[in-house]
């Protein structure tokens with residue numbers, strides 16, 4: 001990462017030396033499947049950061065999506081700590097680094113916000129919450145990611161929710177936005193149902209609104225949000241590997257995130273975007289804090305940040321998808 005290029009121009013530490021409310025960090029690589037090349041994803045986080053620069057001078061301006069300025073007229077309380085050093089195919093070490101950083105941030109009392117990387121990074125991120133459970137997982141994704149293994153690998157981008165289900169500190173999960181086909185077969189659907197995962201398909205969300213998903217989150221639960229950008233509709237997020245019509249709108253996505261703040265304690269996690277031009281995928285993560293009401297005055301800064309990130313992700317996805325269409329294996333890749 002370029003030292004000067006930080007999300008929204010945020011600092012890498014607070015001026016007063018205090019503890020930040022949220023810490024953004026990024027990881028280019030998580031667990032890459034054998035024979036696969038995830039190098040394109042390494043550029044993802046910086047693409048998000050680049051997309052945010054246009055708004056860096058507007059941080060104190062009124063944001064109609066938030067109902068006020070990002071930090072509510074208060075001093076900046078979130079930081080961008082930059083990129084973790086990861087190496088493609090150094091899977092176990094990458095996971096260890098991501099988990100360690102997540103644990104460090106949580107130990108500070110701050111909310112971790114991770115930008116990936118491919119969609120394997122949720123596994124070590126969630127593992128980092130082991131001492132902060134029980135947590136629920138809200139996954140926004142076109143796919144359920146419940147494969148036990150793919151090509152002999154159990155920690156790749158088709159495995160996150162299966163691995164999450166095995167973590168003792170994960171109390172439950174709500175999976176939102178599924179549609180069309182992906183890596184899941186009947187066996188994976190049955191495994192998820194046996195576990196008790198709550199499925200809310202994209203169609204159900206369109207029919208009944210975000211409450212169809214929010215109602216499954218227990219009051220006061222601590223929630224980790226994982227946002228795979230293919231959960232969003234390709235009309236607003238075309239830069240993904242598996243473009244599938246019928247996804248969440250931007251408004252649904254931010255209402256879902258904001259709605260969590262009303263009933264849960266939230267920590268957010270990624271999204272991913274495949275740049276059409278370079279076949280990159282972005283993986284954005286976001287975290288959120290305590291059991292605060294989500295009315296604007298009281299809304300945690302990290303939650304605002306998450307909504308902001310979602311907005312910027314949408315825009316960066318569009319921006320990176322104008323030059324040419326994805327082709328070859330990437331355009332047909334299925335999670």
Ligand SMILES: [Mn+2]
Pocket residue numbers: 141142143228230231335
């Ligand atoms: Mn997906």
